[in-house]
Amino acid sequence: MKHNLKATSPLNEWLSYLENSHFKAIDLGLERVKAVAQELDLLTPAPFVITVGGTNGKGTTCRLLETILLNAGYRVGVYSSPHLIRYNERVRIQNEDVADELHTASFAYIDENKTQSLTYFEFSTLSALHLFKQAKLDVVILEVGLGGRLDATNIVDADLAVITSVDIDHVDFLGDNRELIGFEKAGIFRENRPVIIGEPDVPNSMLDHAKSLHCQVSRRDVDWSFEQKAQHWVWQSEKVRLENLPFCQIPLQNAATALAAVQALPFKITEDVIRQSLKNVELTGRFQPLKASQLEILAHKMGKNSAEMPQVIIDVGHNPHAARYLSEKLTALKAQISGRIIAVFGLLKDKDAQGVIEPLLPVIDEWHCVSLNVPRGQTGLELQQKLNNVVGKGSVHSDIADSVEIGVQQAVKSVVKNDVVLVFGSFHTVGEFLQMLNS
Numbered sequence: 001m002k003h004n005l006k007a008t009s010p011l012n013e014w015l016s017y018l019e020n021s022h023f024k025a026i027d028l029g030l031e032r033v034k035a036v037a038q039e040l041d042l043l044t045p046a047p048f049v050i051t052v053g054g055t056n057g058k059g060t061t062c063r064l065l066e067t068i069l070l071n072a073g074y075r076v077g078v079y080s081s082p083h084l085i086r087y088n089e090r091v092r093i094q095n096e097d098v099a100d101e102l103h104t105a106s107f108a109y110i111d112e113n114k115t116q117s118l119t120y121f122e123f124s125t126l127s128a129l130h131l132f133k134q135a136k137l138d139v140v141i142l143e144v145g146l147g148g149r150l151d152a153t154n155i156v157d158a159d160l161a162v163i164t165s166v167d168i169d170h171v172d173f174l175g176d177n178r179e180l181i182g183f184e185k186a187g188i189f190r191e192n193r194p195v196i197i198g199e200p201d202v203p204n205s206m207l208d209h210a211k212s213l214h215c216q217v218s219r220r221d222v223d224w225s226f227e228q229k230a231q232h233w234v235w236q237s238e239k240v241r242l243e244n245l246p247f248c249q250i251p252l253q254n255a256a257t258a259l260a261a262v263q264a265l266p267f268k269i270t271e272d273v274i275r276q277s278l279k280n281v282e283l284t285g286r287f288q289p290l291k292a293s294q295l296e297i298l299a300h301k302m303g304k305n306s307a308e309m310p311q312v313i314i315d316v317g318h319n320p321h322a323a324r325y326l327s328e329k330l331t332a333l334k335a336q337i338s339g340r341i342i343a344v345f346g347l348l349k350d351k352d353a354q355g356v357i358e359p360l361l362p363v364i365d366e367w368h369c370v371s372l373n374v375p376r377g378q379t380g381l382e383l384q385q386k387l388n389n390v391v392g393k394g395s396v397h398s399d400i401a402d403s404v405e406i407g408v409q410q411a412v413k414s415v416v417k418n419d420v421v422l423v424f425g426s427f428h429t430v431g432e433f434l435q436m437l438n439s
Contacts, residue, residue, distance in 0.1 A: 007108035011100040014107045015087055018120045025119065025375070028150035032116035037126055037155050040113055045132035046077065046140040049156055050261065051188045053144035054164030055181070056322045057198070057257070060250035060283050061164050062141050064258035067277040069139055070095055072269045077135060079128040079153070080143040081121070084284055084316075084431040085438065091128045093135045106130050121145050125152040139267075149187020161188045161215075162196045162261050164254060166203055167321035182206035189215050194264040198257030218260055226256035235259045246275060249282040251325060285316040285430045287329050290437075297437050302412050310339075310415045314433065315424040318347060320355030326424065330363040339418030340365035344407040346429035349378040353386040356425070361391060364422070366414065367398045370407035372428045380407070404432040 003017050019025075037043050050065060052058050062078055069076045075094060083089040088097040106127040110118075118126070125145075132140050142153040166182050182203025189195050195215045197206070202219060210217045218224060224237040235242045235256055240263060248255050255278065262269055282288075290298065290312040299306040317326040330341055343364045347353055369383040380400035387398055401407035404423070411421045423433045 005108070005111070007105040008101070009104055009108075011087065011104055014104050015120075018107070018123045021123070022117050022119045026121070026146070027119050028147070030150060030152070030155055033118060033122040033126065033152045034155040036110070036114045036116050036118065037129065039115060040110070040126070040130065042126060042129040042133060043156055045129040045156065046137040048139045048160075048266070049142065049158045050139065050160045050162060051142045051144060051153060051156065051158035052162045052164065053148040053151075053185045053188050054162075054199070055167040055185075055319065056317075056325070057164035057251060057254040058143045060254040060286055061162060061198070061258045061261075062143050063283040064248070064250060064255055064277060064281045065141055065261055066092070066095070067281045068258070068262055068269060068273060069265075069267070071273045071277050072267060074138040074267060075136070076139050076141065077128075077132040077137045078141045078143070079125065079132075081124075081145050082427045084427055085435050087124075090124060091131055093131065093137070098131055102131060103127065119152075122152045125155075129156070144185075144188060147181075147184040147187070149184050151187075154188055157190050158188060158193070159190075160194050160196070160261060160264055161190065162198070162257065163188075163206070164198045164257055165321060166199045166201075166206070167319065178203045179205045183209060186210065189213050191215070194218065196257060196261045196264060198253060198260065216264075218264060220253075220257070220260070224256075224260045224263070226252065226259075228252060237263060239263075242271065242274065246278050248278040249288070250286055255281075284434070285314050285427070287313060287315045287326065289313050294437055298408075298412075301436070302409060304412065310342075310412065310419045310421050311337075312421045312423065314430045315422065316427050316430050317424055318351055318356065318426050320352055320359070323356040324359045327359040327363055330360070330422070333420065334363055337418050337420060339416065339420065341420050341422055342366040342368070342411045342415060344368045344370060344401075344404065344411050344421065344423045344429070344433075345383065345425050346370040346372045346380075346404060346407075346432075347378060347383060347425045348372065348374075348376045348428070349382075350376055351426070353383060354390050357387055357390050361396075366411070367396055368401055368407040368411050369398055370401040370404050370429065372426060372432075373403070374428050377426075377428065404429055405436050408433060408436075 078092045091098045183205040186206040186209035191213045226235045232244045369380040371379040
C-alpha cells in the first residue's frame with residue numbers, strides 16, 4: 001500500500017495507515033512477522049523477556065511485575081494492548097508512555113525495511129521491540145494480544161512464561177473449550193524454561209505441553225498459594241513465606257501470580273520492594289473509582305453540583321470470567337451501600353454478551369446499554385435485546401444510548417444518594433468515557 005508518510009508524520013496518520021495496510025485485521029500466524037523481525041534483528045529486545053498470557057488479568061499482572069522491577073532498580077519496558085485512550089499507552093519504557101515522535105520514527109523504520117505485509121498488531125509489535133532494543137533495557141514484559149501460540153508477541157523466545165487465567169473468550173480464533181484454549185495459550189512456553197500458572201483449574205492440554213517441553217512449572221495451589229485475611233494477605237511457596245502483605249488496587253489472584261513470577265526471576269528483589277510495589281501499583285479501568293477531581297469534571301459536564309454526584313466506578317470486564325469477578329466485587333460493595341448499582345454497559349459484537357450479563361443480574365439494578373461506534377462494535381439496541389433475552393422483557397429497566405456520554409447522563413440523572421454508577425464492558429466503553437472526561 002503506497003503512502004506519503006515520513007518519520008515526522010503525525011501519529012494518527014500512521015495508525016490509520018497501519019489499520020488498512022493488510023487485507024485482514026486479524027491474520028494469525030507467525031511466518032510473516034517473524035521473517036521481518038529476523039531481518040531487522042528484533043528477536044532479542046532485552047537480555048531477559050517475560051511473556052504474559054491468559055484470558056484475564058494479563059494487564060494487572062504485567063503492571064505489578066513492572067512496578068516491582070522498576071522499584072528494584074532495573075530498566076523495564078512493557079508492551080500491552082489494547083489502549084484505553086491513546087495508542088502511546090501500549091509501549092511503556094521506564095514507566096513512561098513513549099512519545100508520538102519516537103513511535104512514528106519507529107514505524108517509518110519498520111515500514112522502510114519490511115519485506116512482508118503486516119497487520120496493525122504485527123506492525124505495532126515489531127515497532128515496540130525496536131523501541132525496546134534502542135532503549136537498552138534489562139527486562140521486557142510482553143502481554144499476549146490474542147491466545148499465545150500464533151500471537152505476534154510469540155516470535156520472541158521468552159525466558160519466563162506466565163499464564164494468569166484460562167477461560168472461554170475469542171472462540172472464533174481459539175476454540176470453544178478450555179482444553180483447546182489452554183493449548184493455544186501454552187504456545188508461549190519454551191523448552192527447559194520456567195512457567196508460572198495462576199489458573200487454579202489448569203487444562204490438561206497446558207500441562208501436557210509444558211511436560212513435553214520439560215518446562216519448570218510452578219502452579220497456583222500446588223507449588224505456591226495465597227490467602228486473604230481481614231486486614232492483609234499471605235503468599236507462600238515451599239521456600240518463601242510473605243506475611244502481612246498490604247492489599248493492592250489489582251485483583252489478588254493476579255498480584256499472587258506476579259509474586260510467583262518474581263520468585264522465578266534471576267534478579268535481586270527484596271521483600272521491602274515487593275511490599276512498596278503492592279502499595280503503589282495501579283492500572284486504569286480495573287474496578288477503579290473515579291478520583292474527586294474527575295467527579296468534579298463529570299459534575300460540571302452534567303450540569304450538577306459535585307456534592308450531588310454518585311460514586312462512579314470504571315471496569316474493563318468484557319467476558320464471562322471477568323464478569324464473575326466483577327460480580328463478586330459488586331456484591332461486596334452492595335453490602336456497604338444502601339443505594340442501587342446503575343450500569344452503563346457497552347460491548348463488542350463478538351463477545352459473549354449473555355455470559356457477561358448473567359453473573360451481574362443479581363447485583364446490577366438498572367442497565368443503560370450504549371452503542372460503540374467502532375469496527376466490531378454493537379448498538380445499544382442490539383445489547384438491550386440480548387439483555388431482554390436473558391432476563392425476560394420488563395424485568396430490567398434499560399435505556400438505549402447512542403454514545404457512552406448519553407448513557408452516563410441518563411444514569412447520573414436517575415441516581416439518588418448512595419447509588420453507584422458503573423461504566424463497564426469493552427475497553428472502548430471505558431476509553432470513550434475517559435476521553436469525554438479529558439476533553
